[in-house]
Amino acid sequence: MIWFLEGQSSQRDVIAGARAALPDTVRIFASHRQNRPEITGLADVAWREPQDNQERIGWVIEQARARQIKVVLAGRVGQVYEAHRAEFEAAGLQLITGALDLETFERVDDKSTFTREALAAGLACIPAMTVSTQAELETAYAQLARDGQVCVKPTRGIYGQGFWRLADNVDPFRSFANADAHEVNAAVFAQAYGQSDAPQPLLVMPYMPGSECSVDMVCEAGEAVAYVGRRKQGLMQTFERDGAAVELAIKAARHFKCDGIVNVQTRDDAAGQPHLLEINLRYSGGIGYTREAGVNLPGIFAARRLGLPVPASTWRENVQVKAITVVVPVRGEELLR
Structure with missing residues (x-):
C-alpha cells in the first residue's frame, strides 16, 4: 500500500502514474487538505487531511498503521514531515520527503545558502549577492549591471514568485502595465523595496x-535512478535524457542527497552552458508530462519503494508537449467532507 499526501495539483498525475505501474492488488491512498476530488479521485481511497500541520502528523501515522500502508510520500510540506521522521520509522513506515534529514531542507530552500554551497561544491550555479536593504540592492545592481542584464528573486519561494529583471531603461510603469513580463525599472524597484515595511x-x-531545463528525477539517497529533462521552448516543451543540463542536475541531486521524486532546474547562459537555479525537494507541476517521453517516473518510484517490478521505459524521440486545461467531472457523493 502507498499513500500520496497533499501535493501540487500534479498530485493527480503522480497517482495516475503509480496506478498504471502497480498491480490492481496494491491499493493507492491519497489525501488533501482541501476539497479536491478531481485530484485525489484516481486513488482507491481518498481522505481529507486535517488543516493543522502538527495535527496531520499523528493522523497520518494512525491511518497508515490502521490500513497497513507501507510507503508515505510527502508533497507540499515535506519539511514538516521530515521533522518527525523518527516517529514514522518507529511506526514501521517508510517516509519519503525529498531529503534524508531536516538540514537538507534548510540548505536547499534558502536559495542564498544553496547558491553558496553549490558553488563551493564545484557545481555550475548562477553567482548571486544577497541583499536586505535598498542601499545593498542598489550597490549590487550597479556592480552586476556593468557586465549585463540583472535579475532578482527572493531567497525563499516557489513558482518563480518575486522574480524580476531590472534595467535602467525600462518604462517606470511597465511592471504595472504588464506584470507577466517580469521587467521593472531598477530605480522604481529599489525605491519600493526600501519603502517595504518588512x-x-x-x-x-x-x-x-x-533556455530553462527542468529535470524531474526519482532519487534514492542521492542517486538518480530515473530522470527526464523538460526544456521549455515558448509554449512547447521538449524532452531530453542526456546533455549538460541533465548531467548537472544528477550531480546536484547526488551532492544534496535527494531522496524521492524531486525536481532540479537549470538555465543556460549566452553560450548555452547550464547553471543551477534551484532544487525542489518535491515533484514538479509538470511531472505528468514526462510520461509522454516514455518514462513513467511516478510509477518507477512507487514500484521500487514497494519492491515490485519496475515499469519498462521506452524513450520516444522528438516529442513536444503543450499543457491544456481539461474538465474532470466530479459527482456530488465524491466530495470530501
Missing part, C-alpha cells in the same frame, strides 16, 4: 538569457 532578503544575480 523587506525580505533578495538574491541579485546576472540574468541568464538561455
